[in-house]
Amino acid sequence: AQSVTQLDSQVPVFEEAPVELRCNYSSSVSVYLFWYVQYPNQGLQLLLKYLSGSTLVESINGFEAEFNKSQTSFHLRKPSVHISDTAEYFCAVSPKTGANNLFFGTGTRLTVIP
Amino acid sequence: DVKVTQSSRYLVKRTGEKVFLECVQDMDHENMFWYRQDPGLGLRLIYFSYDVKMKEKGDIPEGYSVSREKKERFSLILESASTNQTSMYLCASSTTGEDQPQHFGDGTRLSIL
Numbered sequence: 001a002q003s004v005t006q007l008d009s010q011v012p013v014f015e016e017a018p019v020e021l022r023c024n025y026s027s028s029v030s031v032y033l034f035w036y037v038q039y040p041n042q043g044l045q046l047l048l049k050y051l052s053g054s055t056l057v058e059s060i061n062g063f064e065a066e067f068n069k070s071q072t073s074f075h076l077r078k079p080s081v082h083i084s085d086t087a088e089y090f091c092a093v094s095p096k097t098g099a100n101n102l103f104f105g106t107g108t109r110l111t112v113i114p
Numbered sequence: 115d116v117k118v119t120q121s122s123r124y125l126v127k128r129t130g131e132k133v134f135l136e137c138v139q140d141m142d143h144e145n146m147f148w149y150r151q152d153p154g155l156g157l158r159l160i161y162f163s164y165d166v167k168m169k170e171k172g173d174i175p176e177g178y179s180v181s182r183e184k185k186e187r188f189s190l191i192l193e194s195a196s197t198n199q200t201s202m203y204l205c206a207s208s209t210t211g212e213d214q215p216q217h218f219g220d221g222t223r224l225s226i227l
Contacts, residue, residue, distance in 0.1 A: 049215060
């Protein structure tokens with residue numbers, strides 16, 4: 001069985017400050033890891049993913065996430081946030097079982113304060 | 115770019131009605147999914163399909179059914195709508211492989227009165 005825990009439901013942060021959104025998972029099998037972002041009144045968009053190789057992955061808009069196998073974590077970070085980063089962020093895992101099912105966390109709402 | 119289109123952004127229906135939510139994808143993806151999204155609960159999988167005319171139950175299938183007669187279209191059906199089915203519904207599609215991301219539509223906000 002799989003589960004994903006996002007420890008913070010809401011994270012307010014001032015513009016240009018750094019932010020970390022935490023994600024921990026548990027799984028009986030190896031997993032692939034994803035972060036999705038949902039802007040207001042939109043569907044989810046893929047932000048970044050970890051499949052293999054380097055444990056640090058980056059997105060085109062400055063976010064990065066690091067896979068830590070020993071701590072079963074995949075925290076999302078950005079060194080300096082912008083107003084446009086205000087959104088809800090979802091961590092998800094896909095078990096390496098041959099299927100394509102995603103298991104989502106409950107989401108973290110990031111609010112960037114001017 | 116993958117496009118997943120949900121037929122309605124907002125929908126208001128009455129208790130007991132039969133409700134159809136439609137989803138179409140344009141990338142010839144094998145897999146399609148229906149989720150509902152509720153505050154504090156994240157996304158919960160209702161049904162999914164790996165091929166035409168094929169369906170699998172997700173975590174919360176009760177009160178719902180699905181139809182996939184064509185590869186590009188996946189319909190969610192509320193057989194007899196109830197107020198506890200008021201929610202945001204999200205459709206997604208993906209190609210085969212557990213490392214493949216899912217692509218989402220913009221969602222349908224459904225209110226059952």
